Amino acid sequence: MHVLICGGGVIGTSIAYFLSLRSVKSTVIERTGVANAASGKSGGFLALDWCDGSPVEPLARRSFELHDELANSIDDAWGYRRLDTLNVVASTRRDVSAYRQLDSPDWLGRGAAVHTQLGSQSTTAQVDPAAFTKGMMRAAMKSGAQLLIGNVTGLTFKADGATVRGAMVDGREIAGDSVVIAMGPWSVLASQWLPLPAVYGLKGHSLVFQFEPPMMPHALFVELETESGGIASPEVIPRDDGTTYVCGLSSEAPLPVDPVHVVPDDGGCEELQAMTAAFAPQLGKAEVLAAQACYRPIVQDGLPLMGAVPGISGAYVATGHSVWGMLNGPATGEAMTELIIDGATRAVDISPFRPERLAPLEASDLHAEP
Template sequence: MRVIICGGGVIGACTAYFLRRHGVDVVVVERTEVAAAASGKAGGFLARDWCAGTPLDALARRSFALHAQLSGQIAGDWGYRPMTAYSGFVASDGDPRRDAPCALGWLANGVVVAQRIGTTETTAIVHPRKFTSAVMNAALAQGAELRVGRVTSIVRDADGTTTKGVEIDGNVIEADAVVIAMGPWSLLAAQWMTLPAVYGQRSPSIVYETGTNVPADALFLEYEGDDGAVSIEVFPRADGSTHITALSDIAPLPIDPAAVTPDTGAIARLQAMSERLSPLFRPEKIIAQQACFRPVTQDGLPLIGRVPRSDGLYVATGHNVWGILNAPATGEALAQLIAEGAARDVDLSPFDPARLEPLDPSLLQAH
């Protein structure tokens, strides 16, 4: 059996890895490079039970456990480490707590830590680009193939119901099954198949070099600015960098992932907020100013499973803020579905692509 995976992000990498463990021949097709988009620029925060009470709960718990297992099974260092998470807020000018020392010594006065919301048993972090690359390299070491190219269509049999492969830059590659795992760019595949809409939500971020000065404390803070409250997230990583993000917005999705750029105004605001949080976040310590587009669906749940009315065609996208967390369990479940006919560890029915209305392909052609 041969499977083509369209997309070299974290979902594609994990799917390739688990398919190879089933002995399935795998070809990954990536337009630019592995982890080129959100899989390389996300925060990498992991939480075991933050999806409790939602359809994502079982997927998240399974995937959180897989992250811990993979850190001991796959070669490479991608900065997996358990961490503590806190919620809180930044006291505004005029607030009596503005000059009060923070309970966490590395933060500035007036940063109020309200409560602990994650422990080293329930929260962790990875460096997303390093994780994605390590998993992809593990798949390649097991015999998977990586090709750089742009998927231009799905190849079907004469009656149009069975998938036979893909066309890449004009060349046909045959396969028994095809997986669409292109993040928000999975939207482009609606030209060739029955697929619900996938949107891109842009998230700017700044990465600082902080060395050993910042402990493994993730922060989820409310920041009261001139134009209202803003949620800001701070993720210290094992490699001595700290990822800070806020101010997500809806923006046009570039056709080419390499063309994604942050909004300069959002970056300036984020930098000002970061400098308020800690003296460690100084301009000369900035490693990267960037943005990524998270894939989101109409109901907020991912699309994982068979594409309706298309034998041998599968999709895995729309994971929103939990893409890095839920990639291992998504890849594992999809590999089981393709190789064995059903997912064993996670019920994929809440993520069935058929639950949502398909996008009208003419809307894409018009743009």
């Protein structure tokens, strides 16, 4: 069996890794480079129980467990560690000290107060997302997976029109027995080739600072009251390489068809830096190593889109992981591998995510450039 995986983000590379554990050959076809989109620019924050109560709970719990196993079993480094997570209330307009229930790390400003502990080292963790995604690809390649840099522009089908034969990549056909669409928000392009619902991209900005908190690191989820009275929700994630990641400014900007054209909105990263300085002055003044933007994939009901494509033998989709793609990559890779090889999943029930729960997008609704 040869599985073609379209997209080299955390979802595509995790599927390649778990297929490689079952000695199934796969080729990851990636347009720009592994981890060049959201899977390289996200927070890499992981939580055991933050999806509890939703249909994603079993997937998230299994994936949190797998992250620990992968960090211990694969000889590679992607900055996996457990950490405590705090909720911080901050304002540029008023005194928030009444919200202080816990000691604040001393690098937070006077306009910030630690309100509650959201997670402990038993329930929250982190990875460097780019290093993790590339590490999954490297580990898969050690067991025979291949990486092809190329633009997937369509699928090919057997004479019955209902069985996948391969994918068109830069004008030539690559043959495969199965194809998985794992192109993050660009999975919307596959609605031209397969009966799939709409996938949207929601843009977020982020900064990587050269800053190491001078004490035990915590991830911070901040509720910041801005000058205008609005509430912003930046997230702060110190990494084990002496840098600190901050994200949080969303935007409505449309998804460019070519992932290399994803750039921050004018002024977006500057605004995020000013916000950071408002609750953590030392951090906000630190050197900025990366100022970037990316799109998280989401579908209409906010749940992942995972499973066999209805009516087309050999076609699968795995996307729509929204804000939890880094967390849920491993369990998605494991489940999609079971589905492709065994025809059913064992570790996690993915039926709540099946594509047919949503109406397919009509080709006439797509206005993408070729």
